[in-house]
Amino acid sequence: MDVDQLAFGPPPVEVRRSTRRRRTVSAYREGETIVVLLPARMTRAEERHWVEVMTERLAARERRSRPTDTELLRRARSLAARYLDAGGVEPASVRWVDNQGSRWGSCTAEDRTIRLSSRLRSMPAYVVDYVLLHELAHLVVPAHGPAFWALLEGYPRTERARGYLDGWSTACAEGEAGGPERLDGGSVDGADDDGAAVEAVTVGAESVARMLDDEASA
Secondary structure, eight states, rough: OOEEEEOOSSSEEEEETEEEEEEEOEEETTTTEEEEEETOOOOOHHHHHHHHHHHHHHHHHHHHHOOHHHHHHHHHHHHHHHHTTOOOOOSEEEEEOOOSSBBBBEEEEEEEEEEEEEEGSOOOOHHHHHHHHHHHTTTTTSSSSSHHHHHTTTTTHHHHHHHHHHHHHHHHHEEEEEEOOTTTTOOOHHHHHHHHOOOOOEOOOHHHHHHHHHHHHH
16 A cells, blocks of 8 residues: 655645555545545546545535534533532533643633633544543542542543543654643543544545546546
């Protein structure tokens, strides 16, 4: 399989060509990188066309699937009721923000507001849920300590989510991606990521075959 790194502006795009792929084109995210899978026999012009098509389709699907601030608040309330034993955890608001370059999330206990970095939008739902729970726990225990971390033990994907964030932060430190490394000032400690679900968009055989056939007959 051939791999190309293309400078299409943020986010970075990686093209992977395969001789086994003949009739379809797919795209999905690996962290901050968009991976586009192409048939090996495509020309560079066709490659550029499909990269533009697939990155836009992937972005459109992500825009449709991203929870709104209202949905985030609803999700936070559901998670608090299910996993936090303290009871009475009621955030006033939960919203996405674009200005948290060094944090995954933050919480202001005084007015019970929670903010999540928009970088999380491309990550698996269980990671977003963990960050929500982390911030919700601050409404019960403001500082990191044994009592704080004990609140998160009931969430079954805590270690997996912390491992995902830790691995992503390591990539940031190595210059492979850009983004926050911390949760509201506390370091993200965790096990290695054991994998995340891949969500992809795929263009079917007819559209790809038409372009390839046109190229072959030209």
